[in-house]
Amino acid sequence: MLLLPLVLMAWASLQSGRVDDVLREAQPIGSDHAWLRVRQVLAGLACWLALAALVAGPATWLKLRLDAWRALKSRDFLYDRLFLCWRALGHWLVAYTGLLLGALALSLLYELSWGWSHFKAGGGFMLLVAVPLVAVLWAGCLLIGRLRQQWHALESPSLALLGQRIGRDKAPALWAWIEQLATASCAPVPDHVVVGIDQSFFVTSVDVALQPGGDLLCGRTLYLPLTYLSTLSQAETASIIGHELGHFSRRDTERGSEIGAQFSLMCLHLAFIRAEDADPAWIERPAIWMTQRFLHYFQLAVHHWGRAQELVADRAGSNIGGERLFCQALLRVIALDGEIQTLLAERHSNLIQALADHLSHTPLRLNKAALDHAITHPFDTHPPTALRLQQLGVTLDETLLAEATRVLTEHDRQWFRQLTRPASSTATQPVLPPISTVQEA
Known part of the structure; x- marks a missing residue:
């Protein structure tokens, strides 16, 4: 942050000093004297641009903190200000x-001008030295392009998600059940329900x-993972969905969810900006470095x-369904998380069946170490x-x-399948179980 401007300032100062020495000795005359004045201007501008960068760096750092x-x-x-600060x-x-x-380009122009005018006196070597710096200049231009592209993209953020949307016409019983849960949670009904396999509930x-x-x-989207829907009871799933819908129950809670999503997209x-496959x-x-510091310090606030x-x-x-049932569902999700992640990494053609087969001979394990566990999802x-x-x-x-x-x-394996049968088979669908709500004291 400080080193590069200082190096460029020192370089520009040396260039300016070289011109001043030549002018004082009055060796070049005529048209070459005019070129010396041009080089003097180039060196001066480079020094001022480097000085501006030197001042801007610490100022921005203090503003960030x-x-x-x-x-x-x-x-x-x-x-109110996270996105404005990011922008x-x-x-x-x-x-x-x-x-x-700008400082680097002006310094390079100076050296190229000097190398060309002193080509026979060894200036060609300076032209060769300038070639790698031109590559650095090009890398900086590409960085500016990536920065402009990424910051513009975040003004209308979106989440790419592997899954399938379930409409009301496809699964009316499921939607009726979710509406009951939303009413019990004092939350609005989501606009969309998506099912997938590679995430948790969110x-x-x-x-x-x-x-x-x-x-x-x-609008509001509820994501339901088929992996957990085939391993949790309907009552446990209701508690988890109630938790997720609780994020919509109040505007400040929903805004917090939006901020979490926005911050994850910033990460x-x-x-992308780092282009991690290249040094x-x-x-x-x-x-x-400054972007990393921004995300580090704001992460503390976002997580808090x-x-x-x-x-x-x-x-x-x-x-x-009560505090104990919710905690039971929470712990079961934690116990299942490791098993599901392992099977996801193995890329089974039928993950749901593979999970059922795996759990048939592998008991779930959960001990007090789970108390330090935090469930992960895209906006954790x-x-x-x-x-x-x-x-x-x-x-x-x-x-x-x-x-x-x-x-x-x-029951764990079949209840969701029965709940999502097509509308044409509603006559054979089971009656939705009543949702017992527990009022806070």
Whole structure:
């Protein structure tokens, strides 16, 4: 952040000193004297651009730290200003990199001019030295292009998701059940329901681009993983969905979910900017470093407020069937997570059947180490499990562990399939079980 501007300033100062020495000695005359004046201007401009970059770096760093501190202290500041701070950072990175490139380009023009006019006196060597610096200059231009592209893309963020949308006409019983859960959670009904296999339960208000079809879903989306739907009971699933819908129950909770999604996309954009398959050029490293610092410090605020919202959503989930049932479902999801991730890595052609076969001879294991586990999903801000159980007043005893790690039953495997039968077979569908809500004291 400081080294590059200082190096460029020193280089420009040396160039300016060389011109001043020649002018004082009054050796070149005529037209060559005019070229010396041009080189003097080039060196002076390069020095000023490097100085501007030197001042802009620490100033932006201080502004970043101040904004991150305010976001940690104020939830409203985080929700209202995260995107504005990110956009301002993008403008600064483009400007800062542009200042460095400008200083480097002017210094290169100086050296190329000197090398050409002193070609016979060894100036050709300077022309060869300038070639690698031209490559660095080009890398910086490419970085500016990537920065502009990525920051512009985040102004309308979307999530690419592998899954299939289930409409009301395809599964009316499922939608009726979800509407019951939304009513019990005092939350709006999601606009879309998507099923997939490679994520856990989550909701989002970010636009979702479904793959491989390419459909764009706008509004509130509820994602249901078939892997867990075939291994949890319907009551356990209801508690988990109640938790997810709880993110929509209040505007500040929903905004927190949106911020978590937006921050995750920022992290993905950093991975693109870094171009991790290549060693970044030295002129790219200040921008990459500053972006990493931004995400590091704002992550503290995002996780701080996001975890608070998760605890609120836990309360919504516990209102469906009680605190103990919600904790049982939570622990079962944690116990299943490792097994599902292992099977996903093995790329089975029928993952659901492979999971059932695997669980038929592999008992689930869950111990107190799970208290340090945090369930992951695309916008993860979950607190440790121990804290979540503590906030709900549930003790992790042997009975709860046994219920969470029970052997897979036929009901666990079949209830969701029955609930999503086509509308033409509704006459044979089972009646939806009543949802017992637990009111807070």
